[in-house]
Amino acid sequence: MQFHHYAVLLLVASFPVLIAQKLDEEEFSEELLVRPLPDRNVFAHFHFTHRLPPTVHYGSHHVLFPKAIFQIVQKFRIREMELSFTQGRWKYNNWGGVDPLTRLQAKPSGVELWAVFAVPDDQVDATWGNLTHALSGLFCASLNFLESMVMVAKPKKMFASGCGKEGITPLVCSEGFADHHASNQSRSKDQNILRSRVRYGALPREAVCTENLTPWLKLLPCRDKAGLASLLDRPTIYKGSYHSLRLYIKSNNFEEHQGINGDIGTFLQQTLSLVIPASENPSSGEGLKGFQPNWSLFSLFGRHLMGRCLLAKTSALYLEFEAPLVEKLKQLDFGTKDKEYCSLAGSEDEASLLDCSADSSGDIAPFSLSMVKDNDIFMVNGSPSSFSLERGAYGNGVLLSFNIPKHGKQQPLNVGLTWKLPITWSPVRGPFRATRFLVGSGNARGAIALVLKANNMPTRDLMNLHSQRSLEKESLVSPDMTSVTVFQVVPWYIHLYFHTLQVLIDEQPKSFREVIKWMQVVPSEDRTSPGVMEIELKIPYNASVITLIVEFDKGFLRIDEHNPDANRGFDLPSALLSFPTEQSEGNYFHIEATKSSAHFHNSALLEELKRRKSVQVYTEVLLVPLATPDFSMPYNVITLTCTVLALYFGSLLNVLRRRVSEEERLAKSKGPSPQGLLERLLSRLLRRRSVESRARIAKVLKLMLVAGMFIALNYYLSDS
């Protein structure tokens, strides 16, 4: 059906394109995932994906794929790149920390950019500089400040690719994206090369607004005129407490073996994640205390979803219920009926899980579509096309899919949620909650502390079990250890003293040999490169508090290196923590469908979420107050210096030029000193007076003259 439309459109446009089967054609898909959050907010994730066949087969003329991006990829030979613009902070504790979606979209506030290039090592820096300029022009952001290597890091492990987005160890990568055909050896060699071609930079202070959104929307084939993007009402999306605009590119065009196995040539992922308050009209939300606010797409965005983007291959809307909410649902809804449910914990494969759901199918099945759609706690407005179970490491969530109708055929799709009972649930939190803060006050010294505290979640045992499994596969760390990777970039004016690095586990200082598995530390160089700290720690499982402390000295900046708002302080970009042993992955098991749900199987969003990745946490941005000069001082200093210099040179010249004894001799031989104009005049007028009295009168006259001048000046000034 879509294909038909697609072809019609192309014919109308009289664009002769060879329409090939499968991956030999361009694909675009649009998806939206909505999830109610426990703190009266709603999380909405817009997910747009472009796929382009390899250039060797397909050529470089495209129908859907944005030309601007393709040109950038070709010109700068980008292997992989991710750019994110974020406003606000993702609250890991309130909104979830381990689910794959969080892993995908939780970004540090401001701008973050990292890229992997397919250029020789010596050209990487130059290419990066050009890329930042190109992107800054494309997205109307001050990304060009990342051009100089002052704030740019070369991470060794953190962003090194080859497997999806993160290659912590080759084994974790094995399930990754597009490298299953390469042998292990060549891949590790590849990775070593790749690692030297990764660049990472962040601008924590960058403000994010519509000027960044508009060029981002222009990359979509339907812009915001049709399809899901038409929901993006600007005031609404900037009103929320979190807003993250993201662009991810991956290209296989520069691989040695490109085009084999029908790989995707270039892959572009555009996501927009929002957390928006759900209570639009206060009368409905606040009247009933304890109730979660009811919402619908229209009440959230203030616009109707009229239809799909016709150019999209898949266009879908998902409503997700988190695992803890589903648990609550089970307890509240069916707990009293004393039914036996099949246990979903453990390591069932897909078939047994399906069996399990089949067993309990019927009117009172826990996971039937009708039950999820309308139960004692909430009611879903709209008719879901399919229903699937989301199995993570921490429990089972539920995902409802909705087909987006074609434009104008039906009523607008207004999916919503109505609560019937007051309910609270806590989200799935990560293994640790991380905070980073500055220790000490004053303008001279300080320390950066990074504290990880274990979340005592009830599901932690289950998680441990899960991790144990993954550890068996890895066999790199001993089974009772978990590991954390810390990646931190610090600008040069914070002189980190790496020898003061301390790792405390449960308040006990540990030796490096005990806790550090691997580390890369690059000291900063003044005005040239930042300090980079990349540490992989191994921690016992039962550790509850892990603390990292590094001391620093604050540097002095030159007057032209200060920001315009220097007294505000200077921002330190977020640190990135990664937990390689804690995987965030979602397995989606399609359970029940009412209508045709062909899109479900090739949903780009769910495919992305299925990918195994380690849990990541970004810490807060820090503000470091540095010693700032009084900016009115330069003027004072200049005047003072000039005065001192003038005095100095005057007296020096005087000393060099004059010969005192010589002058005295001359003065003696000459007799009385020559007289001034006034004295000569006086001597003519008052010849009878003595010389002394004449001199005295001359003095008095001079004084009077000066006083008169001053009085006149004062009079003149006060008049004017």
Place this chain on the structure above:
Amino acid sequence: MVESSKSDRPPERLLPKLAALAVRHADPLVAILCVAGLVALLLLPSLAKNTYISENALIPGSASPKFAIRDAMNAAQFARDLQALRQNVTDRPRVVRSFLINHLVAINADFYVHAFYPPEPPFSSLNFFSSHPSYLRSSVETNEIPPENLGVNIAGIIRAPRGEGIEVIVLVTPFDAESFTDADAVSLGLSLSLFQLLSKSPWLAKDIVLLIADSRYSAHSAVSAWLKEYYEPFSFGGPLFHGSTSQQEFYARIMDAPFASLLKESTLADFKRAGVISAGLVFDMQGVQGRLLSDFLTVHAEGPNGQMPNLDLINVINNLAVYREGLQMKLDMATNILEWAWLGIIGQILETLGHFAAMINEGWKFGSPAFEYVQGAATLARSVMLQAFGVPTGVHGAFRDYQIDAVTVIMTFAQAHGGQVGSLLKFGRLVEGTIRSVNNLLEKFHQSFFLYFLAGPSRFVSVGIYTIPLMLLLVTLPLKAAAVCVQRTECSAQATETSSPLQASSIPVLPARNFTNWLFAVLTVCVIELWALTVTIFPPIANYLADTSELKVTVWGAYSSLSCLLCFMVLVWVSKLLGIPNSFGSSWTSLKASTLGLATIGVGIMSPINFAAALAGVIVLVPMCFLACPFRKQKGMFQFFLGLALCLFCTLLVSLFYTEQPKLTLAMLWEWVECQWKWGSATYLYLSLVHLPCSVLSMILLVCNPDK
């Protein structure tokens, strides 16, 4: 004199010439400078400028306040609820804490409980220079302190919805859950209501922390403990609790059971931070005064060692209170000097002088009405005194230790009942407006003054003006010292009948004698200074030795006088060893010069540390420079009486700084020393290391006999 010898001398350089001239005519010059300094001091109230808001980003009052009648009624309701909780006699703190936590849960804010050790008793440690109060530590590890004795702060955090959480404004309400008054309940009710309002505010750019400080041991130590944990968490040495079981036990003991679940998620005990603190606002309520017609607020701002918050913070509060809410802002005032006749006369004189000046030129008008002058003088005197004491006037002092601008606002309501909601509305809007202004700030406070005295709610004396009297007075000391030295050399030169007096001024004739005299003078000063140092650090020993404060002061005084006598004897013995007959008498000029030098250095060092103390001190030190002269000298008598007269006048001036004439008892003196020691005030060091030795040296000078 200079002109006559011009012909046979090489032309002199200007600066040495001027210096020589100044030293030659030192006495009249010193007198002129002294008088000028004192006049400048008296002129300060009329030289005060009107305050203005320097930082444009603050824009106070630009947004209409959101704190409505409903919020004020909420505040009153909270206050009533809290007052009702007071009925519970058996376990009051626990019930109150549970109430507060319930409320914070309802607001849906981040919150946590911060437990801290009680502060150490005074003099228990010698860490004088670290101005943070020290906390009991070792005794807890051996479980000497029961958990009930730990202080418990409750803090709530509102995360700004769109902010990045890198800056934070802290609101502090001191509250003692064990025994609180109605006024405390009202102030806490207001802060809770404000917090509720702020949690729904979309305009927040900075996070807000509400700290309900446990004022059981003094609110200052509670806030200080919290700030210490906030900024220096690892300097404490170790965790408060060993193991999670003791922690859980503790929390189970201090609050109700339903919060156990909160503890399980370990958010309750988790010390949460929210970035750099950009300002602190402490608000408290003094109570209700029935006699008043209108509500007013008092602002306290003096931090440790006379450090003040940025003037803009006070300006914003004053601006909002006066122009938007119609509240009166008051500052502490030395009320007793309002009736002083001589101050009134000076005010009158200045007023008439101002009129005359205005008649000559409209631009020269400087005077203000005499009444305003007296009021300004009273406020200024109080401001100088509070800064000079070096002890913070409120909880905001704890913030100042970390270079955070903070003030204490104390509310006073006019009527007991009925009008309370109206007053709460006004104060709520005031605090909301202040927070909003600070929230607008892009940078930290830096535009306006940090060094100033307040001469009224909207009048201030900036650093540029108030240094003038100090400089004028201070410059007399080295001038007099130089004059004394030159006189001495000239005297000795004349005594040896040298032909050319000019040569004598440059080459000392009796170098050996002179040298021993100088050596002895410097030695005397050093020994006395050393003695003063031992006297300074004696109080902890006295505290250990005696029980009552009177006895402690007696022990201290006895030690001081005995050791002083000992020092004197040592000095006499040394002089005999050096072979100087009549040691003090013959070297009295050197001794006087050294004393003056000591005074100059002392005041000079003190002026950047605590300007107000230096200013008040120099008024006492300068007459001493006139007074210090051997009594038995010919001119000594005259000089003594002149000095005495000046001294009396200066005492009159210094008396400006005392609000109430207390009956100076020994116990009060001891309390004062204890207070100074506790806050690490530099004023104590200044008094004991500069004023004490200077006065002892002056006394030695007074009694020695040069003509023997």
